[in-house]
Amino acid sequence: MKNNTIKLIYSVLALFFLSSCEKELPTYYNFQGYEFASREPDGGSWTPVLIGSGDEIIIPAPEPATSASYLQEIEDLKVEMAQMSQADESAVAYWTQNPIIRWNEIALELIAKYNLIPGPNDDGTYTLPSPSNPSGPPAFPFAHPPYAVRALAYLSVAQFDGLISAWHHKFNYNRSAPFIQDESIQPAYSDNIELSYPSDGAVVATVSRQILTKMFPLEAEYLAKKEAEHLRSLLLSGANVQSDIDAGQLIGDAISSIALERAENDGMKNAQAPKSVSDSLAAAAQDRFGWQWINVEIPQRPVGLTPLYSQVQMWSVDNVEQTRPIPPPAVGSPEYQEDVAILKDYANNVTEERRRIANFWQDGLGTYTPPGHWNEFAKEFIVKYRLNPLRSARTFAYLNMAMMDGGISCWDAKYYFHYPRPVQTIQGFKTIAGTPNFPAYTSGHSVFSAAGAEILAYIFPSEASLVRGWAQEAAISRVYGGIHWTFDATVGTDQGIDVAQYTLTTARNDGAD
The missing domain is CATH 1.10.606.20 (Vanadium-containing Chloroperoxidase; domain 2)
Known part of the structure; x- marks a missing residue:
């Protein structure tokens, strides 16, 4: 009876905090008219945190814009854009312009969802959340402030390093975006995207999914769905062809591996x-x-x-x-x-x-x-x-x-x-x-x-x-x-x-x- 009462107390406390702190959920921004204040052509020379320089991660050189393979990618893109559904259009509008904001919103959502104290067992003992058994009980993680800030740090540092690498290659290869190559393509956000290889959005999508999946393993399916939606929106926006996206994912995979190796050995366990x-x-x-x-x-x-x-x-x-x-x-x-x-x-x-x-x-x-x-x-x-x-x-x-x-x-x-x-x-x-x-x-x-x-x-x-x-x-x-x-x-x-x-x-x- 005593332990049932204790569990009830935890349930009531959780409901109280959830109801009283609904204000502390992320705000979702509308990016209409969001033209970047700067383009940072030298951004690829900035000093990263996890890697030595923006050119450390190697990606293959893109095919010339006159090549048969690239021209076929343009045609494939036009077919995909002509068949966009209403859901596709909504996804493009959601991910348009600044995906860093979107993935931060997702991270804050997950932190709020998992910021709950694990309750006692039936015998009055406590079991700590464990990454080796994320389903628990109790579910992993308990996203308390030290855990939350660490998740946010790894997410944002990996994004930053990945984008420095992307910027380096963008301005090295200077491949113009599809809508510049073919004027019949109507882009979703032409004011900001001019160089497309590699896709910086793909870097962000891949890095974010991998880091957040490690931090919130029970959300793997949800995060994979968000990554796929983000990647498809890059194509349907007219800003990238598939090879742009593939190259961005290569950078995302490399940076994620480096970041997660550090996380594995940073002492948090x-x-x-x-x-x-x-x-x-x-x-x-x-x-x-x-x-x-x-x-x-x-x-x-x-x-x-x-x-x-x-x-x-x-x-x-x-x-x-x-x-x-x-x-x-x-x-x-x-x-x-x-x-x-x-x-x-x-x-x-x-x-x-x-x-x-x-x-x-x-x-x-x-x-x-x-x-x-x-x-x-x-x-x-x-x-x-x-x-x-x-x-x-x-x-x-x-x-x-x-x-x-x-x-x-x-x-x-x-x-x-x-x-x-x-x-x-x-x-x-x-x-x-x-x-x-x-x-x-x-x-x-x-x-x-x-x-x-x-x-x-x-x-x-x-x-x-x-x-x-x-x-x-x-x-x-x-x-x-x-x-x-x-x-x-x-x-x-x-x-x-x-x-x-x-x-x-x-x-x-x-x-x-």
């Missing part, structure tokens, strides 16, 4: 450590500082969330200890007592505005998580400033690299300092934002948000004041919600800014500015 390891981290903090975090959620999970996430390979930082923040105030110290008074005041004076801020930045179960929230902001700016796919991929790559590095640094601080949350040490204290299953210091949302804001401020300098203000609001929202101390938020914000500088050093030297 060991991040959700067993209870013995989790307990040893708590004991070390007790010996070192005289305190430790204790999970007071109901029902209580026996192990904190990803205690060894700090050991996952970072993108731009050599050693996570380089980014470890100053220690938090000692429990019981005057600085600590000052924060107790602040949190009690917030709890006793929950204004409408504070509640709105806490709810807006909740990013809890059933949502696309804090990193997803910043990906949504990035998409808004990409559309506003009409970035082409290469610049869009660059934006997401650096954004998610910085936030993933920030998350790894944050989790290092969480389990090194093992600082209690307010609900643990303030007698009778209540939160309005749940009870996270990991230590307090520093605030993950603060770190993710500050790191994300710094990247967006760099790429969109006219939005710098706005995004940094959002990061500050995201940080204080966790204090308003009662789940963090003010120093979790302020130091976390500084930590996110500091970690982002490593990514920004890479970005400023990649040749794109």
